[in-house]
Structure formats: C-alpha cells, structure tokens
Amino acid sequence: MPTQSIGRPPVIRIDIQALRTIAVGLVVLYHLWPQRLTGGFIGVDVFFVISGYLITSHILRDVAKSKFSITKFWAKRVRRLLPASFFVLLVTGIAVYFSTPMSLWGQWLEEIQASALYFENWILAADSVDYLALGNASSPTQHFWSLSVEEQFYLAWPLIIAGTLFVVGKFSKRFRRRSIFAALLLLTVASFVYGVIQTHSEPAIAYFSTPVRAWEFGVGALLAFAPVVTKQKVAQTMAVTGLLAVAGAGVFFDSSLPFPGSWALIPVLGTALVIWANVNDGWLARVAGLAPIQWVGDRSYSIYLWHWPILILAPFVLGLDASMTSKLIVLGMTLLLAAFTSKFIEKPFLVGGVFGRSNRRKTFSALALATAALVAVSGAAAAQAERVIANDVLVSTAVEAEACFGAAARAPGQNPCSNPELNRLYPSVISAPSDTSAATKACGSLSRGDSQPGACELVVGTSDVSIALVGDSHANHYAGAFQRLAKSRNWSLTVYTKGGCPFTLAQRVQDQVLTSACAKWVANVKAELIDRKFSLLVTSQWSGVDWAEPAGADEQNYAITGTAKLWRQLTAAGIPVLAIKDSPKHIDDVLGCLANNPNADCSISREDAFDFDAQIGAVNRIDSERVVLVNFDDVYCTETKCLPVIGNAVVYRGENHLTGTFARTLAPYFEPHVLLLLGND
Secondary structure, three states: OOOOOOOOOOOOOHHHHHHHHHHHHHHHHHHHOOOOOOOHHHHHHHHHHHHHHHHHHHHHHHHHOOOOOHHHHHHHHHHHHHHHHHHHHHHHHHHHHHHOOHHHHHHHHHHHHHHHOOOHHHHHHHHHOOHHHOOOOOOOOOOHHHHHHHHHHHHHHHHHHHHHHHHHOOOOHHHHHHHHHHHHHHHHHHHHHHHHHHHHHOHHHHHHOHHHHHHHHHHHHHHOOOOOOOOHHHHHHHHHHHHHHHHHHHHHOOOOOOOOOHHHHHHHHHHHHHHHHOOOOHHHHHHHOOHHHHHHHHOHHHHHHHHHHHHHHHHHHOOOOOOHHHHHHHHHHHHHHHHHHHHHHHHHHHOOOOOOOOOHHHHHHHHHHHHHHHHHHHHHHHHHHHHHHHHHHHHHHHOOOOOOOHHHHHOOOOOOOOOOOOOOOEOOOOOHHHOOOHHHHHHOOOOOOOOOOOOEEEEOOOOOOEEEEEEOHHHHOOHHHHHHHHHHHOOEEEEEEOOOOOOOOOOEOOOHHHHHHHHHHHHHHHHHHHHHOOOEEEEEOOOOOOEOOOOOOOHHHHHHHHHHHHHHHHHHOOOOEEEEOOOOOOOOOHHHHHHHOOOOOOOEEHHHHOOOOHHHHHHHHHOOOOEEEEOOHHHHEOOOEEOOEEOOEEOEEEOOEEOHHHHHOOHHHHHHHHHHHHHHO
16 A cells, blocks of 8 residues: 655655555545546555565665664554554544444444454455355445555565575575575565466455465565666656556456456556666656655555545535535545645654654554554444344334234235334334344354355254245345244244355356355255255245356246256155245335435335346246245335335345345245145145
C-alpha cells in the first residue's frame, strides 16, 4: 500500500512520488467509478513494487554500514504507518457505532479488529470461500487487506535478510550482498510460481494471500541491486514503456481476469521499469515534478486510508447516494482529511513525536496499548450488538404461535388475514441478517473444497420415519420448518447441505474447486441416502443460476435432465422426493428499504420475482406420484407482487435466503405433502 521509505534517500525521488500519485489515483477512481476504470485495482500492485524497492534499498544501506537492526527497522515502520492507520480506524469505529445499523456491527467491528492487527487480508480470504459470508456487506476497513499484506511483508522481509546474513556473516561484504540477492530472487520466483498456481485453483484466496503477493514486493526488492541506467534516452524509453504498461492495465484490465497470476506481470514490470529508469531530468521529470502530482504522492498513504471508509460510510453519515455529485463530495472529503492526517499525525510521529526517534521501547509499548484498546473497544461493541440481536431473535420465536403470523397470514387455500396484536416486525430489520437456518446454527457449514456428506442429525426421533433435507443453501433455509415438523411427529431429520451445490447431476457454473467438490459431494450424499434407506428426500435449489451445459446443449434442458436423472435413481431405491419450488427474488437491499421506511413498498413485481427453476421441469418429466413439487408462490405473492413482510414476519434475511423465523412458519403447510409421500412409500 501507499507508504513512504523509512528514511528517504538524500534527494526525494520525484518519479516514485509520481508513481504513488498514479497508484492511489487508480485505486480511488476505480472505487468511485468501477465501470469506467475497470482495472484500477492494479494500483495496489504498483504500491507493492514501490515498497519492495524502498524498504530493501534502505536495509541494504544499513547492511553496508553494519548498522542493520530488525527492531530499529520495525520501530520506524510503527512510527511511519500506525498513527495514521489507527486514527482512521478509531474514527471509522466511532462512525460505525453511531451511524450504522446494529446488524452491521458484528462483521464491521470484527474487521476493524482484524485491521488493527493487520490480519484483514486473511479475514477476507476466509470469507471469500465461506458461502455464508459471501453476502457480507463491504466493510469500511476492507481496504486494509493490502496494508495487512504490506505489514506482513515488513515483518518477514528483514527476518529473511537477517537470516541470510547469519548464514554468510563471516564472508566479505560483496558475498553477503550477493547472498541476499540470491535469497530474495529465490523467494520471488517461488512466490510467482505459487501465485500463478493458486490464482488458477483458488482465485478468491489468491487475491488476498501474502505468499501470492510476495513476488511483487520481491520484484521491487531486486531493483535495489540493479545497475544504474546512465543513458538518458534509454531511461526515458524505459520510463515511458513502464508508464504505458501501468496505464494500459488500469484501463483494459477488469475483474474477469485471473488476477494476480501472470497478468500481474504487466503492471508490476511496468512499475519496475519506471523505478529502474530513475528519470530525474527532461520533459518526463518536469511533468512528474508538477506540484499537484507531488502533493498527492506525498499524501498517498493518507488518501488511501481515508477514501474507502468515507465512500462506505457517507450514505449512513451524510445520506449521500451514488450520484456524480455525491462521489465528488467523497473525493473532496478524502483529500481534506488526508491533508489533515498527513500534516498533524503522519509527519509529527515520523520525525519523532511523542515516541522519540530512537526510543524503541516506548514505540512498541504505545503500539501494544493502542492495538489492545482498539481491539477491546471494538469487541465490546460487537458483543453488545450480538446480545441485542440474539434477544430479538428469541422474541421472534416466542410470537410464532400467534394467529396470522408469518405464512399463516397467507395460508394456502385460505383467505389472507392479519393480527392487530402484532405491531412490529419479527425479527427486526436489524436482527434479520442473523436469523439464520436452524441447521446453520446447529451444525455450521461445509467448506468449499469439502466433498464429504457432512450429515447433520438435527432431530433424532424414535419412530421409523427418517427424513433427509438435501441441497444447497436454498434447501438449508427450510431446516427450521422440518425440524419443527419432525419434533412434532417424532421423526428423525438429517440435513445434508452444501452452499453453492444443488442436489443434481447437472453442474452449475462455478470455479474449479467448487465444481469438483460439488460433483463428489452429490455422489457421496446419494450413496449415503440409499445406504441409510431414508423414508423421504426433501430438496430445493437456488433458481436463476448459470448451468455449465456441454457445447451445443440447451442449458435449461441440461439442468432439468441432470435433476430428473438423480431423482429417478433415488425413487428407484425406494426414496420418494419432495421438491420445494424456490422462493421468489426480492428487490436489491430489501432490508435497507424496510429500515429506511417501514411503510414503503419494498415488494418486487411477481413478473420479475421468479427465474428458471429446474425442479419444475424435473417433476413434470418424471411424472410420478412419488415425486411431488411444493409451490408456495401464493404465500409469498399477491396476484401482482411478492412481499418482503408476511404476517409481520420479515421474509428475507439478506441476499436471497429466508429468515429462520419465516421459514419455521411454513411447517404446517409442508406437513400434508410429507404425509402424502410417506403414505405412498
């Protein structure tokens, strides 16, 4: 991320300052206008190369003078980076506490904690492969992932160099320098190879991974050993070529690229060419030296720190929208706060400040206290929110027996009704995102790469009836309804669900890991269902997804065929199938709509609410009384629109999943279908 050298060379590198301006400009403009500057995310890669070069250059100078100290290095990094970042985290935490819904506190305050510990990249990497976390809202400290990568680099890099020096310490200075170069070259190449492989197999994790990104720092580090370019024309050509590479990547790259694999070579090597050229004269140097460019470059760290929390929190604090005017306000506020932070926080601490220039003990003590305070306060606020939300969900459970609550307000075959005694929403809009499936609460979820069945014995009954609820997360969100039904009838209920994996022989369009894992998981679950001789299979799947049909095949027919074939195999083994037609979609940010105005029409037209559902075609194709489709469209929808609140129950908890509260109210209306299939078995 945008950082400055620990101790600048005698003359400020105006070309590096200009590179910082380009890098932070790419990132900020990309976040404000992602459709116009589709590759702006490569600004982070530019910063990584700059940091690798400056830090390694500084260490090599200290090594040459026999003055290299790991603790001194770390203390300077603390003074340089942490006062500004902790100040931004503090202000951000206050803004989150006083201006955002409590439903966001858990995730956002956890990420503030991770950012204070410089572990944010690994939190995002874990969330990127956790199906339950994919719907998380972008937090105001999400951009700390790159700062975390950089701090981890600063922690490891001097240790690597010190370790190399320990091994070759008795040799000449030239040999020690060459040994450091060899060690860094080996690490850089290894990281690049690993990054290409990881980007292909696990792109979401690779993007945030420190080992994957290390080679970008390594390229900058190796520049510190490069010979000086003495010919001005050669230097100019190198610099222009490098700038064109960076600019081209910023303009033409987009999120569809497998990044940061081999594609990252373009901006990384482009940045390296500019640094290596070290242009300090001529027209290019005059452009780079323009006051506005140098001003932004000098404040690039603070600009990067502020732009993202302002962008995320502005709608809550200032009521800003996505208009051009609002984005220009965000940009102006970013520059103003960056100027303030740079002048009154960054630079005073950098030159000594309250720490003193050489007082490492005071520096590390202050770091420990500040980190502990941020983590503790954020944790306390998150715990407060968790208690309030948990209590609200319990209140929702207590009212489920009330007349006309939830699905009972639009019960199949009955006239709609209402209960005047119910005067609020259950769960509240704040608590709805936490009102997850009964199976999720009791059993958690499988990892993306897990292909084992992962049976969750949700109810263990004493009767001979055993029900298996199987499928993706859209099957999982009905677990509470079947849990209630199974308990009332003394049946056993086992849940087999895996996010992103519909129970079908057809393949969804997924990444390599999930595609392979889903196919194996379906096969393993099918085998276990047949082996355990379940009395009934209940399943559902997310509608409107993309299917990976073979070349020349019809996508919808492929999905229907794969689903019907699997169901036939189960009915042939004596297991009837109850399929649940998928619930309708909702408008974007339906909970935000309800929160902003409980009386607003937050519904979606019935015409727009339903997508292709392969289960419908599969049931029709099998045409057997042992395969039944449950259709609750008229519970969710009137003749013209589908509702986000039914009988005072909030239907959706975010993204496209039902709240546990509403799902449980469907239990009585599943029962006759279940009894019918059990009677036909």
